[in-house]
Amino acid sequence: MEPVKAAIVGLGWWGRKMTQLVQSRSDRLQFIRAVEPDPAGRDFAATEGIPLSTSLDDVLTDSDVEAVILATPHRLHGEQIAAAAAAGKHIFCEKPLALTKAEAEKAVELCRSKSLVLGMGHERRFEPPMADLLAKAAAGELGRLLQVEANFSHDRFMTLAKDNWRLDPEQAPAAGMTATGIHVTDLSVQLMGPAKDVRVICESLASDMVQGDTLSAHVHFVGGGSAYIAPTLATPFYSRFAVFGTEGWIDIRDKAHVEAPDGWIVTRGMKDMPIETTDVPAAEPVLDNLNAFATAVRGEAPYPITGEDMVNNIALLEAIVLSAKSGMVETVK
């Protein structure tokens, strides 16, 4: 297929990671323009050979640009999606899509009404052992799903400058929820369906982060079943996702952060079978997600993360943020 011509918007930590992967390894997506207002982006864009603009409008008026990849601070996602959709560009947005269910619905509806593909930076769905877990669950091989247990934590924000947007409680509320927790709520709603309510304990135990550095959320789903989710910002990298069903359970541990994947350790216990542990080699789920987006733009396969899942995920995030502040059980709207 002809590669989709796209603009990368935001050349910070994640925009650079995506650019390096796409430019060197994708045969489905190509970045022909970049947007970054900070002068620090100039050298990087020049090294990658990508023409740089300081304003999103420049690329939205370029008829060669078919899609935009948004790797910008959270507060910009809503307005940039609206502008890109108005210009008829397909959109891949880094997580979180929004901070409220209403904003998420608006973004999904804007893209749907214009037949634009909306991709999301939820690459964990593309990790080979996670894709296998999701497929087995969907095929009923794990039986009735009962519970999810997930912890996705790191401490790399502990040393950020105090004025970094990632420490702004308005843009990044509820400890690590918008950094890491949002990936495991995405997986949880895909497995368990929409959430009903949640109770959160959120504290600052190791820093002066206003939004807390240590969080656990206990989610109850509309269809029954629960999830325990812990995205903490004050412990070294740890990532474990486990799902339990009546026919079996699967536990996946990442050996490294997806920034530099190093493979997974998967432990599985199926009914009446011995427990098995497998080492799964490294892969590049960030690239696989972007390629799936491009494939959907070309109409060759639907993008696997549905608008319904995106809205269910942000509805749960909104309730987690409320409960992080109130300490009470909060209903998911």
Ligand SMILES: NC(=O)c1ccc[n+]([C@@H]2O[C@H](COP(=O)([O-])OP(=O)(O)OC[C@H]3O[C@@H](n4cnc5c(N)ncnc54)[C@H](O)[C@@H]3O)[C@@H](O)[C@H]2O)c1
């Ligand atoms: N999927 C993942 O695993 C993953 C990992 C890390 C970050 N992210 C997401 O990527 C996004 C960016 O995070 P980051 O860590 O790269 O942040 P960052 O601060 O390192 O980079 C953001 C960049 O956006 C630029 N920017 C600001 N305003 C802009 C504008 N109007 N137009 C274009 N660029 C603008 C900033 O100058 C900065 O260079 C966030 O949504 C974050 O949650 C996703």
